[in-house]
Every structure is written in structure tokens, then in C-alpha cells.
Amino acid sequence: MRYALGVEYDGRPFCGFQSQADGCGVQDALQRALASVAQSSVTVVAAGRTDTGVHATLQVVHFDTTAQRPLSAWVRGVNASLPPALSVLWARDVADDFHARFSASARHYTYLLLTRQERPGLNAGRVGWYHRPLDVDSMQRAAKRVLGEHDFSSFRASGCQAKSPVKNLSVARVHASGDLVRFEFSANAFLHHMIRNLVGAFVYIGAGKHDDAWIDSLLAARDRRVAPPTFAADGLYFTGADYDARFALPFTRRDDALAA
Amino acid sequence: MRYALGVEYDGRPFCGFQSQADGCGVQDALQRALASVAQSSVTVVAAGRTDTGVHATLQVVHFDTTAQRPLSAWVRGVNASLPPALSVLWARDVADDFHARFSASARHYTYLLLTRQERPGLNAGRVGWYHRPLDVDSMQRAAKRVLGEHDFSSFRASGCQAKSPVKNLSVARVHASGDLVRFEFSANAFLHHMIRNLVGAFVYIGAGKHDDAWIDSLLAARDRRVAPPTFAADGLYFTGADYDARFALPFTRRDDALAA
Numbered sequence: 295m296r297y298a299l300g301v302e303y304d305g306r307p308f309c310g311f312q313s314q315a316d317g318c319g320v321q322d323a324l325q326r327a328l329a330s331v332a333q334s335s336v337t338v339v340a341a342g343r344t345d346t347g348v349h350a351t352l353q354v355v356h357f358d359t360t361a362q363r364p365l366s367a368w369v370r371g372v373n374a375s376l377p378p379a380l381s382v383l384w385a386r387d388v389a390d391d392f393h394a395r396f397s398a399s400a401r402h403y404t405y406l407l408l409t410r411q412e413r414p415g416l417n418a419g420r421v422g423w424y425h426r427p428l429d430v431d432s433m434q435r436a437a438k439r440v441l442g443e444h445d446f447s448s449f450r451a452s453g454c455q456a457k458s459p460v461k462n463l464s465v466a467r468v469h470a471s472g473d474l475v476r477f478e479f480s481a482n483a484f485l486h487h488m489i490r491n492l493v494g495a496f497v498y499i500g501a502g503k504h505d506d507a508w509i510d511s512l513l514a515a516r517d518r519r520v521a522p523p524t525f526a527a528d529g530l531y532f533t534g535a536d537y538d539a540r541f542a543l544p545f546t547r548r549d550d551a552l553a554a
Numbered sequence: 555m556r557y558a559l560g561v562e563y564d565g566r567p568f569c570g571f572q573s574q575a576d577g578c579g580v581q582d583a584l585q586r587a588l589a590s591v592a593q594s595s596v597t598v599v600a601a602g603r604t605d606t607g608v609h610a611t612l613q614v615v616h617f618d619t620t621a622q623r624p625l626s627a628w629v630r631g632v633n634a635s636l637p638p639a640l641s642v643l644w645a646r647d648v649a650d651d652f653h654a655r656f657s658a659s660a661r662h663y664t665y666l667l668l669t670r671q672e673r674p675g676l677n678a679g680r681v682g683w684y685h686r687p688l689d690v691d692s693m694q695r696a697a698k699r700v701l702g703e704h705d706f707s708s709f710r711a712s713g714c715q716a717k718s719p720v721k722n723l724s725v726a727r728v729h730a731s732g733d734l735v736r737f738e739f740s741a742n743a744f745l746h747h748m749i750r751n752l753v754g755a756f757v758y759i760g761a762g763k764h765d766d767a768w769i770d771s772l773l774a775a776r777d778r779r780v781a782p783p784t785f786a787a788d789g790l791y792f793t794g795a796d797y798d799a800r801f802a803l804p805f806t807r808r809d810d811a812l813a814a
Contacts (some may be wrong), residue, residue: 302676349676373673381675413633414643416562416609472810550732 297368298356298388298543299324299338303351304379305527306419314341320344320380324355327375331368332361341398341535341546347419351404352383352534352548356394398535400464401484402547405477405493408528409470419456421474422493422529426529428500430470435506436499437466437477440492440513446485447516449495451524452523454486459516461485468496473499476548487524494522557628558616558648558803559584559598561645563609564639565787566679572600580604582639584615587635591628592621597801601658601806606626607679607787611664612643612794612808616654635731644804658795660724661744662807665737665753666789668729681734682753682789688760691729694767696759699738699754700773706745707776709755711784714746719776721745728756735760738809747784754782 299326307319313325321338328336335506341354368385377383391397408414409428420440421509440463447459465480477496495512498504512521534547555803561584569578573585574647581598588596601614623631628645636642667682668674674681700723707719727739737756755772758764772781794807 302680304676351676369672373675376675379675379679381672381678382670383675385674411640412629415633415636415643416611417563418564418638423717484753 295360295362296356296358297386298354298386298392298394298541299368299372300383300546301350301353301355302381302383302417302548303350303353304420305344305347306317309342309379310346310348311340311353311357312499316317318365319451320353320531323377323380324372326370330367330375331363331371332359334359334361339394342401342532344428344529344530344532345487348530348532349420350449350532352393352542352546353400353532353536354543354546356388356392359498372478376530378431386543388541390545392537392541394535397537398542399538400480400482400536402465402478402480402535402549403484404487404531404533404549405489405525406531407477407493407497407525408473408529409475410473418554419528424497424501426501427473428470428497429502430475430500431469432502432506433468433496433500434473436496436509437468439509440466444513445516446513448512448518448521449491450490450518451491452483452518456483456485459485461488462521468493489530490525490527491521492520493525493529498527509522555620555622556616556644556648556650556652556764557579557620558652558654559628559632559802560613560643560804561613561615561805562611562641562643562808563613565604565607565609565679567639567664570608571600571603571636580613583637583640584632586618587632588628590635591623591631592619594619594621594623601654601793602661602662604744604792605747605787605788608790608792612806613792614658614795614797614806616648616652624771625656625697626655632767646803648801648803652797652801654795656798657712657801659798660792660796662725662739662740662741662795662809663749664793664809665739665749665785666759666791667735667737667753667785668733668789671734672732677770679788682786684757684761685772686761687733688730688735688757689762690728690735690760693728693735693756693760693763694764696756696769699766700726700770704773706748708772708778708781709748709751710745710778711747711751714777716743716745719745721748726752749790750780750782751789753785753789757785758782760767
């Protein structure tokens, strides 16, 4: 039987989603807890493999098992074994052709950036930081320029394993509330570090180092070396993925769970 | 010279505000960082001494020093030495009769409670948790009943050192946004564990175990043993204190800094 889970996590205690030899990945923690409920080893696959320090308001995973358990065991039973920063929100049995990664038609991310002179304390590790106010309008104009299909090679980490650097951004939005700037992105798929690199370029524009049209020249260059440095993982949240309605999943997206 | 600071912190890495022999208090971290800037030992006094795990969106402290430093040194210089979860937001030189604790005419707290079946993961340690929805209206009615001057002995921790159990609550408010319930309290002063004990009673009422008038009988009993257990520190935030305008402090209250 194949099961899907919706999970949330604070990325700080983990070394990213993916399983690591020393067991520090979100995947490792999930697999250990699921194995303790299934009484046999379990492998999970995620909608989006987040990097070290990246959070998830809603990550979708799937796994296969022959263990027969009520759905509540895959939620509360698993939560009893998970570390505090990781929690299962729902479980469903799904069709065998459901795949958390390959069935996802879109992925969503939010980046939270604190813009004030003093570094974050209360929200350290939960927000990125820039030391002065940014011009949100110019960043919003820049965001509109990256919408649609582009070759994002200039925003791609060197180790990125994606087959193609061409991705289709359906949402790229910037808004501010007080000193907190929120960047929202949706795409079919993202390149490695793509959002943190885009945020880095937007911050240069918001700080007045370049105008919003500069983002066109970065895209055209198709060269990582022309774009600004990667922004910190701290402010990045995986906020969900979209799946065909025939899979009948509960909520697979959670934009408003960032309050704390 | 006397200085006041506005600071924020995530309470999790600390053993409460107050200085401890092993140096794990917020006060210890502040004193170490201030001493490194002042090049001499410094003692700080806080508006409200928070317990282990309790956060602050805005805590006011004062200290005396003969060290002459620009105000920016008491902010950025100190922040460079503080642990990540603690940050100074502003510094001001103040009159010698300013006292962070005794000059405060009111103190403000917010308690965030996640009400859903699954325990918190992303916001573990940042919110309290109750495993099912609560009736906000009945809790709001109960909150109105504790407004004003009362003997809060039933909501007082056994070790509380306050001279009198009579406190005057000027704000006691409950509202909900999705599955997050927010309790707000303001008073001249609070007894030890008073908010966490009040939240415990409100949750019993919201869960339908008692009606809102029950809170009157708890107050009348003046006996800690009649009231429900203390709620977790996780969801409690010190959100500021009020001072006379003559002290000319920057913001000393921050209600909306809970987003992350």
C-alpha cells in the first residue's frame, strides 16, 4: 500500500530533507519514525527536497509499506516518535501511481526577509536579514520580469542536477508588512538555490544598486557568476505542491502557517 | 550613566531571564556582551523577568556604566557578542531615576495557542498546544470576567514573591485566526505563572468543561489548588511595558512581531 503524508518542519535541527549517512536529514527522521510504526524499513520520497535550514509549512511525501495500520497511526503514532521540530499533519492511502515528486504539477515557496538595522533575535533562523529598508515597488517590478518561462542558469547552483535550466514561474510576488518583506514563488519546478539566488538579485534591486530591468540582463547572461550571492536559507519555506484532484489529498499547500 | 535597551529573544536556548550560576539566563548573556563592550562588569534589570522558554518581542532593560560609548555600540557592538536568539533593538541614555522594573506602569503579554489535533512541528517551542478546537466566544466571555482588580491567588505559582496577590488587569482578550488562538493580557504587574494559569482555565472553558462564570468561582476561592494546571511556557511572549513619556524611550511595546 502507498501512503501520502503532509508534514511540517522547522529546518534548523536538520541537515536538509535528504537522507544522510549520519541520519540528520528530515527524511531520516521520518523513516525512523515510520519504521517504528510499520515494524519494517520504509523509504520516503518528497515533493521538494529542501536544503539545510529550509523550513516547510507543508511538505508532501509518500512511502510504500505492507504494514496495515489505521491512518491515525501514521499521524499520531509517527508524531510520537518524531523530533519536536517535525510533525505529520495528515495521512492518506493513495493510488499506486501517486508520486510525491513526479505527480506534483507545481511547487510553492515563500521567503521571509527582515529589513531593519538590527539582526533578528526572536526570529533568528526563521527569517533572512537585510540591514536596511528595501524599495518594494522596484522589487515587485523585477519579480514581474522573471514570470513565465526562462532559462534560469544565472540563478542555478553549480551542483544542480536538474535536466534543464528552463523553468516556468507562475507566481513571483513581493510584498511588505512593516519591516518584514515576503517573497512568494510558484513554478512547475525550481533549480537548486534558484529562489535564494533570485532573492539575492531582488535585494540588490530593492537596495538601489540596480534598476529592475537589470534582472533581464542576468537572465540573458545564463551565467551564475553575473548574479549576486545566494541568500541565507533561514527565511525560506517550502509551502506546498499541487496534485491532480483525482489523488483526493487533503490540503497540500499552506501559505498562512508562518505566524508563530 | 544609565542606559535603557529594548531587546527581543527566543526563550528556548535560555533558562529564563534571571541570572543563574551556570550563566544560562538571558540576563547572563546580556551582561557578558555588555561587559565586552564596556570593558567592565555590568548588571542589567528587566521590566519583566520571564521564565524558561518564554519569549520576548520587546523586553526593556537598564544598566549603569561609566564606559563612554556611542549608542550604536550598545546595539550593534553588543549584538555582535550576543547569541543568535537574542538581539538588542535600540539603546538610549536615560535619567538616573529610570528603572526598567519600577518605572514600568504596565506590562503586556501574548499567549499563542495552536488548537489542532496534530502537535506543532514548524512552530514547536513557539506556540502552546491544545489537541482540539476551542470555543473562542466562551473564552472571550471568561476573559472579560477577570478584567479589573482581583485577588489572583488561584492563579499564582507557589514560589511567587509578589507582595500582594491583588493585580489590576486592564486587557484580557481572546481571538482566533484559523487554528491559532491568541490571548492578550495587560496589567500593572503579574503574579508568577499568572498568565499560564489563566490560559489553563480559559482552555478548560473553551473546551466546554466549565462555563465562563466558573472563572468567578476560581477567583473567589483564592486557592491555587482549585484552578487547572499551568500551561506550557512555549506560547508565552512578553510584548512590552509602558513608561512615562518623560523618559523619552523609543518603542517599548511590540505586538505584531510574532510573525516569522
